[in-house]
Amino acid sequence: MSQGSVPLTSRPEWQALTSHKTELENTHMRDMFRDDPSRASRFFISGGGLSLDYSRNRMTADTVTKLMALARGCGVPERIEAMFRGDHINVTEKRPALHVALRDTSGAPLHVDGTNITPEVETTLNRMAQFVDDVLSKRWQGHTGKAFTDVVSIGIGGSFLGPKLVSEALRPYWHGQLNCHYVANIDGTQIAEVLRRVNPETTLFLIQSKSFRTQETLENSKVAREWFLNNGGSQDQVAKHFVAVTANTPEAVNFGIAEDNIFPMWDWVGGRYSLWSAIGLPVALTIGMDNFRALLSGANAMDQHFRNTPLEQNLPAVMAMLGLWYNNFWGAETYTILPYDHYLRSLPAHLQQLDMESNGKSVTQEGEPLTYQSGPIIWGGVGANGQHAFHQLLHQGTRLIPADFIIPLETHNQVASHHVTLFANCLSQSRALMSGKNLNEAKAELKAEGMSPEEIDKLAPHKVIPGNKPSNTLLMDKSTPETVGALIALYEHRTFVQGIIWDVDSFDQWGVELGKQMGKGILDRLTVDTAEGSEPSDSSTDNLIRLFRSHHSS
Numbered sequence: 001m002s003q004g005s006v007p008l009t010s011r012p013e014w015q016a017l018t019s020h021k022t023e024l025e026n027t028h029m030r031d032m033f034r035d036d037p038s039r040a041s042r043f044f045i046s047g048g049g050l051s052l053d054y055s056r057n058r059m060t061a062d063t064v065t066k067l068m069a070l071a072r073g074c075g076v077p078e079r080i081e082a083m084f085r086g087d088h089i090n091v092t093e094k095r096p097a098l099h100v101a102l103r104d105t106s107g108a109p110l111h112v113d114g115t116n117i118t119p120e121v122e123t124t125l126n127r128m129a130q131f132v133d134d135v136l137s138k139r140w141q142g143h144t145g146k147a148f149t150d151v152v153s154i155g156i157g158g159s160f161l162g163p164k165l166v167s168e169a170l171r172p173y174w175h176g177q178l179n180c181h182y183v184a185n186i187d188g189t190q191i192a193e194v195l196r197r198v199n200p201e202t203t204l205f206l207i208q209s210k211s212f213r214t215q216e217t218l219e220n221s222k223v224a225r226e227w228f229l230n231n232g233g234s235q236d237q238v239a240k241h242f243v244a245v246t247a248n249t250p251e252a253v254n255f256g257i258a259e260d261n262i263f264p265m266w267d268w269v270g271g272r273y274s275l276w277s278a279i280g281l282p283v284a285l286t287i288g289m290d291n292f293r294a295l296l297s298g299a300n301a302m303d304q305h306f307r308n309t310p311l312e313q314n315l316p317a318v319m320a321m322l323g324l325w326y327n328n329f330w331g332a333e334t335y336t337i338l339p340y341d342h343y344l345r346s347l348p349a350h351l352q353q354l355d356m357e358s359n360g361k362s363v364t365q366e367g368e369p370l371t372y373q374s375g376p377i378i379w380g381g382v383g384a385n386g387q388h389a390f391h392q393l394l395h396q397g398t399r400l401i402p403a404d405f406i407i408p409l410e411t412h413n414q415v416a417s418h419h420v421t422l423f424a425n426c427l428s429q430s431r432a433l434m435s436g437k438n439l440n441e442a443k444a445e446l447k448a449e450g451m452s453p454e455e456i457d458k459l460a461p462h463k464v465i466p467g468n469k470p471s472n473t474l475l476m477d478k479s480t481p482e483t484v485g486a487l488i489a490l491y492e493h494r495t496f497v498q499g500i501i502w503d504v505d506s507f508d509q510w511g512v513e514l515g516k517q518m519g520k521g522i523l524d525r526l527t528v529d530t531a532e533g534s535e536p537s538d539s540s541t542d543n544l545i546r547l548f549r550s551h552h553s554s
Ligand SMILES: O=P(O)(O)OC[C@H]1O[C@](O)(CO)[C@@H](O)[C@@H]1O
Pocket: 156, 157, 158, 159, 208, 209, 210, 211, 212, 213, 214, 217, 271, 272, 357, 509, 512
């Protein structure tokens, strides 16, 4: 659904935000906190087992009102309903985006183009449960009758990042019967390293590819199969060791996967939203099906919050609109994700794909060029490590980089006083970003250290930390299947809301196709004697191809 004829930046709500930003430009957040002791409690909301302190943002209550007026003007509530209803919100591919259906265990019917998909979702979950049970109870064993010890998941992009994040995040819930490894890259080092560590008699391979056409996944799967066959396995035993998850059954069968070993995917689930489907099998195998269902139920709790909560108290909506505030009105180009939890270390990488593949777009749903910025660059890394690395730029660099701090109140690992120290670090970073240190304070500190007035004048400017840098703090009691599910779902919906305002299709990814198309011709030229000029190229590519070929011919 496009937003009609009024261009986004001409909307009265947009213009109101433009002038409102001018009003706020010279107000420091420090002063906002000083003037309003209730600020923290006024800008604190909870939902789906998570809580959000968004008081450290360049905003007032009026800003929230204005941002939500824009959201309503752009039809956010209607689009949320359209998503949950199964409308074709992925307009360029003419399909719904129904990842929410994968975690809705209410049994309520949901129709996609006239077919009720609920039974299929339930059947697949039950098949997953049966499979997990068969493997864990050793009814399904390796070809020499030994129990499986390792699962190798082969997939890339959404068929990799989400499951890997969740496997790591829920490490305390691993039952210990199976190790889990991920292979994504076409860099042979990755699969070589994994295969060195596993035993062909006791390794189960999951080939994870919605399309079953992805070069990296297919090549790695062939390598895995060859390795199995060269290390004691036979062709008819492949079925005991190879399972696929795909929406392209014929190709998986062509590859040699037994039809009974194929779990379905559907075109109404986008790759980057697929960890909730059978693509989550490596997770289910390592944490057990009950915990996997708890993950789904946590995500579902966030879905219900998102669907049923007014925008002003709605975590995904508030985070989306604040992100958009900096992206479109304050010139922020990047956004950083800072989990203060080792278990969540792969969250930035997952959110990078989720957000950048969804909203890295330049035209509206109608194909008109955007006249404003769409999705920002997403990056990040675990605290406190980042504090001793890139946080310097957050504090004193020239760029505005909004940050999300994410921290559980409790740890799974009570080690000395580490957790309280970690928590202190998290709070001190967000406080320092907000408050900063002005010139007078810097000078006073140096004076107290006994420095001369000349030295103070020289050094003080370097010690100034401007502050007024925005951040959110997201809290959860503990990293559990439920809270991790809710956290990921929260960011999915945040991305969706921003895409609505920017009027882009957040569920396609045409931009990744050109490189794939060109890759085929270049691979041919690198490996066989294809004449230069036989297809479009450029002198740089030609030169690098010659260089590679001459290196490998000597
Ligand atoms: O699951 P598939 O079809 O192998 O695709 C893997 C990934 O490749 C992409 O299409 C990008 O190339 C992602 O959107 C997707 O998650």
